[in-house]
Amino acid sequence: MTSTHPWWYDAVVYQVYVRSFADGMPVPGDGIGDLPGITARLPHLRDLGVDALWITPFYRSPQKDHGYDVADYEDVDPLFGDLADFDTLLATAHELGLRVIVDLVPNHTSDQHVWFQAALAAGPGSPERARYLFREGKGADGSEPPNNWSSIFGGPAWTRVPDGQWYLHLFDSSQPDLDWRNPEVGDMFEGVLRFWLDRGVDGFRVDVAHGLYKEASLRDQVLPKETKKAKGKKKSQPESMVERTLRDEPMWEQPEVHDVYRRWRKVLEEYPGDRMAVAEAWTQTAGSMAEFIRPDELHQAFNFGWLGTPWSAADFAEVITSSIAAVATAEAAPTWVLSNHDVVRHPTRYGGGPAGIAxxxxxxxAMLALPGSAYLYQGEELGLEQVDVPPEARQDPSWFRTGQPGRDGCRVPLPWSGSAPPYGFGGADGTQPWIPQPDDWAGLTVEAQQADPDSTLAFYRRALAVRRAVFKGVPDATTAAAEDDVLVIRRGDVTVVVNTGDRPAGLPDGEVLISSGPLPGGVLPPDTAAWLR
Structure with a gap:
């Protein structure tokens, strides 16, 4: 059966964290991934069996937040190459049958963006300041922040400038939030969309998609006693859906944001080839997540409820059922993701070591059997775990604001070959990468795992191939239930079982299509999954 859905509906998308994927430019002492490095390694993604890659920001930037502080949305930072390098990457990907999604950062700019520099120079009350959220401070002399909001990276969400006003930054102080109530902002971003669509990109990942609008009054956030401990919670960790539901959040999920995405949807539909956009929306409920993917808005939204689910058959079944039901109301398909550049890698979240990998x-x-699309994070196909990066090597801005380890541990550059760092990450000169790699990764390189039929890389290649063969064109109708400690998913004529308990479980009748580990004696061991038909 041939699918009638657009390509993104059931695609497997591979996230490339550009700084840490591959260093291809001959810049001595660099050790930073770049666009030529991605281009050189695209055959790895083709051979893995993914449909598309999503590339984190590569635009001109001071790199205070590793590219999520954008100074120029329509150019490539020299650290990563130039526009010609991007065009080569895009053309090569398309030749290999891979779509390309680029990251868009509309909530804030860099403080080095020409708009913010003009705002600082123009002063209070100017049209230039009206593009951002500048306000007078509280107190007799205006020395207190305008409200009690906290930065996601820790500390207050306001910074004072020399003339006495304060500006809002929900992330680092180098990332001033834009005021989306100003029509100039929407016009600018429509131009950015068209710039990259005209170059041929297939879609956009929308950073902080739920945060563009704030309540117009910028009132204080109400912090009930039971949720004060959540104040300033780091973006680097998945949030409890229950905890978020309890919170008053005047800085997130405002209804006006949906008008932005209706405008963007019209732009995307002007272009051929099923161009798409996927929202990074840390919403309070599955229902509010689905509001971003109504038929006239964005095409997909990341399912962070799945990412944050503990190792439990009952919890897995609940989030699968609720996620599918929520997106059905929006006439869309769900997405599934276990790791990304902002969270602890999932084998470590699941306990680490052999058990975490299993x-x-x-x-x-389980994820690859579900309807909709799946997003993979670079390195998970190698079984990489979270790295305990030494304090002197940490570079995440949240580390400098809070003293907490932050997100560097999931951003360590990939090991490609060899027996010692830099494991083929860069050129032959042995330049060490921007975050140090562990000394015990020799067995985890792409080169080493290609020779091992039992490796995690071999498993991912098999799983993606079987997924394509088994589920392409199969209807979405899916059920999920917990039978004691076993998650049971049924889709079409395939039954998926996942043993989350500590004792072996029986296998249903049927042909085993694939399993995540051995099935000795015809039973399902703990920490193992299988597909049967």
Whole structure:
């Protein structure tokens, strides 16, 4: 059966964290991934079996937040190459049958963006300041922040400028929030969309998609006693859906944001080839997540409820059922993701070591059987775990604001070959990468795992191939239930079982299509998943 859905509906998308994927430019002492490095390694993604890649920001930037502080949305930072390098990457990907999604950062700019520099120079009350959220401070002399909001990266969400006003930054102080109530902002971003669509990109990942609008009054956030401990919660960790539901959040999920995405949807539909956009929207409920993917808005939204689910059959079944039901009301398909550049890698979240790796494979096999699309994070196909990066090597801005480890541990550059760092990450000169790699990764390189049929890389290649063969064109109708400690998913004529308990479980009748580990004696061991037909 041939699918009638657009390409993105059931695609497997591979996230490339540009700084840490591959260093291809001959810049001595660089050790930073770049666009030529991605281009050189695209055959790895083709051979893995993914449909598309999403590339994190590569635009001109001071790199205070590793590219999520954009100074120029329509150019490539020299650290990563130039526009010609991007065009080469895009053309090569398309030749290999891969779509390309680029990251868009509309909530804030860099403080080095020409708009913000003009705002600082123009002063209070100017049209230039009206593009951002400048306000007078509280107190007799205006020395207190305008409200009690906290930065996601820790500390207050306001910084004072020399003339006495304050500006809002929900992230780092180098990332001033834009005022989306100003029509100039929407016009500018429509131009950015068209710039990259005209170059041929297939879609956009929308950073902080739920945050563009704030309540117009910029009132204080109400912090009930039971949720004060959540104040300033780091973006680097998945949030409890229950905890978020309890919170008053005047800075997130405002209704006006949906008009932005209706405008963008019209722009995307002007272009051929099923161009798309996927929202990074940390919403309070599955229902509010689905509001971003109504038929006239964005095409997809990341399912962070799945990412934050503990190793539990009952919890997995609940989030699968609720996620599918929520997106059905929006006439859309769900997405599934276990790791990204902002969270602890899922094998580590699942306990780490051999058990964490086994659980990670099993959860991946469950995810790949579900309707909709799946997003993979670079390195998970190698079984990489979270790295304890030494304090002197940490570079995440949240580390400098809070003293907490932050997100560097999931951003360590990939090991490609060899027996010692930099594991083929860069050129032959042995330049070490921007975050140090562990000394015990020799067995985890792409080169080493290609020679091992039992490796995590071999497992991912098999799983993606079987997914394409088994589920392409199969209807979405899916059920999920917990039978004691076993998650049971049924879709079409395939039954998926995942043993989250500590004892072996029986296998249903049927042909085993694939399993995440051995099935000795015809039973399902703990921390193992299987597909049967």
């Amino acid at each position: 659980r990670g494979r099993a959860a991946t096999l």
